[in-house]
Amino acid sequence: MSEERFGEFVLVRRHDYVAELVLDRPKAMNAVSTDMAGSIAGACAALAADRDARVVVLTSSHERAFCVGADLKERNSFSDADLVRQRPVARGAYTGVLELPMPTIAAVHGFALGGGFELALSCDVIVADRTAVVGLPEVSVGVIPGGGGTQLLPRRVGAARAAELIFTARRLEAPEAAELGLVDRLVDEGRDREEALELASRMAANSPVGLRAAKRALRLGHGLDLRAGLEVEDAAWRSVAFSADRAEGVAAFNEKRPPHWPGE
Numbered sequence: 001m002s003e004e005r006f007g008e009f010v011l012v013r014r015h016d017y018v019a020e021l022v023l024d025r026p027k028a029m030n031a032v033s034t035d036m037a038g039s040i041a042g043a044c045a046a047l048a049a050d051r052d053a054r055v056v057v058l059t060s061s062h063e064r065a066f067c068v069g070a071d072l073k074e075r076n077s078f079s080d081a082d083l084v085r086q087r088p089v090a091r092g093a094y095t096g097v098l099e100l101p102m103p104t105i106a107a108v109h110g111f112a113l114g115g116g117f118e119l120a121l122s123c124d125v126i127v128a129d130r131t132a133v134v135g136l137p138e139v140s141v142g143v144i145p146g147g148g149g150t151q152l153l154p155r156r157v158g159a160a161r162a163a164e165l166i167f168t169a170r171r172l173e174a175p176e177a178a179e180l181g182l183v184d185r186l187v188d189e190g191r192d193r194e195e196a197l198e199l200a201s202r203m204a205a206n207s208p209v210g211l212r213a214a215k216r217a218l219r220l221g222h223g224l225d226l227r228a229g230l231e232v233e234d235a236a237w238r239s240v241a242f243s244a245d246r247a248e249g250v251a252a253f254n255e256k257r258p259p260h261w262p263g264e
Contacts, residue, residue: 004046007039011061012047017054017204018197019047021097023067023119030060030067032115033074034086037093040119044096051263054204054211056100057196058123059107066106066132069114072141090115094147098122101212103203107196108132108183113171118147120183121156124215127199128174128183129192135171155222157181208263209245213237 002014009025021043023030032040047053060066070090078086097104097119106112106120108128117134120126128134136145136153144150145166154162157180165172165182178186187195203211217236221229240246244262252259 006043006046007035009033009036010039010043012043014053015197015201017052017208018200019050019053019056020197021047021056021058022061023059024061026062028068028071029062029065029111030116031069031071031073032067032090032093032119033071034089036071037090041089041092041096044093044100047102048100051208053102054206054208055102055200056104057107057193057200058097058104058119059193059196060109062110064131065110065116066108066112067116067119068111069116069118090147094118094122098148098152101215102208103200103211103215105196105200107192108134109190109192114138114145114149115147118145118149118152121152122148124218125185125199126183127185127187127192127196128177129187130174130189132174132177132183132192133171134174134177134182135169136166137169137171139167140169153182207240207245207249207259207261209240209243209261210249213240 004012006012009023011022011024013020013022025031025036047056104123106123106126108120108126109131110133112120112132112134114137117136136149138145150166153165161180172180172182174183174186177183185195213236217233221232224232244264248259248262
């Protein structure tokens with residue numbers, strides 16, 4: 001297993017074809033400062049360009065929190081001009097995770113609030129243990145969920161449910177979060193990282209070309225009418241139909257052996 005650090009607060013660990021993106025600011029319960037946001041964006045840019053990274057798992061080094069959201073202590077010192085300058089840096093962290101071209105899994109335990117929950121929502125799948133507490137409480141401090149929450153949450157749970165959760169700013173404990181669909185898989189306490197890495201390994205056994213194309217079709221087709229969505233799917237199919245991965249997959253199936261993906 002290799003490791004690479006991006007700035008002071010972000011670490012990337014390699015587990016064969018799975019990359020673990022670790023939020024590593026434990027003294028602040030992973031509150032996202034300007035420096036940390038830039039590091040998340042930088043790590044995501046590196047991972048997006050890495051053809052050996054087939055799946056990314058977003059984890060936390062803090063035992064009681066995934067991420068408590070924006071660094072409000074830092075924000076309290078900002079002038080209006082500082083806030084304007086910081087906005088694109090903050091957005092870069094969330095869009096960096098959201099736009100990763102490979103499947104992404106968030107491993108959540110403890111607090112995942114505000115921007116912390118938005119980082120999880122930016123992933124394709126959320127695995128949470130029974131200690132997880134999630135929510136978008138931004139209106140309680142005079143702002144709105146600005147890391148994608150107003151757009152990503154209704155896509156998960158519907159417009160009315162998202163409105164209720166955002167307008168009340170309430171926190172949900174893990175069982176209710178799972179019941180309402182805010183998280184996808186509920187696991188025993190302390191098992192979120194292990195379960196997420198195991199799920200990622202199962203995904204990473206498949207064609208990297210196929211995984212990226214399937215994600216592209218899922219993301220681009222969401223919200224379109226059926227006819228337009230099927231055109232998106234067809235374009236994604238055409239991008240893989242003549243790939244080396246497709247040829248290897250068919251050959252391995254017929255020869256009854258595991259595939260050795262070229263990744264192209």
